Amino acid sequence: MSRRFNIGFFIGLIFWSWELSAAWSSGGGGMFKxxxxxxxxxxTDTVRYCIRIDSSQASLSEEQVDRVFRGAVAYWQREFSYTNFATADVVISTQTFVRQACPTTTAQPIDLVLxxxxxxxxxxxxxxxxxxxxSLVVRTDYDAVNLRARGFIYVAPEKSLSDIQGYELTENPWSGQNQVLLYWTLVHELGHVFGLQHTGQAPSPRNIMSYGFVEYILQKRNWPLLSSYIGSMAFFAIHPQPQNAPELICHTQLTQTARTLQMFFGIPPTWLCFGTILRDQSLEIWAAPDIHHSMNPTPIGTIFFEQERKEARPAMTFWTPREQRVLAIRQHPLLPSYIVRNIKGRYVQAQTGGQRWLGLVLDPTQNSPLLNDLRIITDFNGNSYMDLMKGF
Incomplete structure (x- = not known):
């Protein structure tokens, strides 16, 4: 690139998340290319990386950072395996990451510096x-022929982080809490390295690539919520594997939507907690009277998957340079994609054996709990529902 530093990916800011990019302009508009x-x-078979730490600003060893970084790499390698990995033209996260000593001269290039x-x-x-x-990720070089970049991931000095817009931060955010916050920060920034842009969703423990995610997880008030989700925070598939326990939501009062769900699934009329367990070829419906009993729900019925169609929704954009020699030339290369499941299902109520036909959409692009990913399409009591879960 003509500039020494092309900040070509999205970054986590202390106050807000913004985009920085060296881009071409045409007719008053910018082009990311x-x-x-x-x-x-x-x-690219091997990515060479090294670690630099200002020991006066962070209470971490290189071995600790390396362990966390390797875990973040493994996270994305697992996540990309849930996409159309085998058929995509652009295949992501297959590289072996090899740690080396940081170079002492520019004549000793390295792919990624932490x-x-x-x-x-x-x-x-x-x-x-x-x-x-x-935190931020900066691309300093891009080989348009071989589609290969170099750059660095920067994490702010731990001892200079005190508050975000007046919110108190978790103490020792990088070195404390078994480096959990450092792990999710590196997961977020590596997502940009692997080509994922910020999503438009509000930051939460589930929305890993959202604007403001790093700022959100650093806030001390959000640590209990973050820690409760550790191990279940996925990107491409919220529940890529069948669940072992129901995921419930509880209404505080009997709304019209809650009443419709009760009648449709045969849930007792005073019960306010509703949940599901995703199996391989079925979705179990569970319920409980209230939040105090939600840890011991009761099975209500099962939606059996009779027919299924999968559709791919690209997870990223990709611009193919004219000079590249890696991919077959086509206008729209097949990219890593979310897999959306469109299902024709048959609901069987456990006690009565009553049956209803319905349509299901399991859409991980929502990047939220299963009950928000799940859309039920059906006719009931003379009404057509495009999303029974939300009551319309």
């Missing part, structure tokens, strides 16, 4: 507002 491309695709509380003088000069960033 390859700025949002993944750094590495299938022709910088914990550390920026060079040149980087500080280029990134004018570096003191405002909790």
């Amino acid at each position: 390859d700025a949002n491309n993944p750094w590495f695709v299938q022709n 910088q914990i509380g550390y920026l060079t003088a040149a980087q500080k000069a280029e990134i004018k507002s570096h003191a405002s960033y909790a």
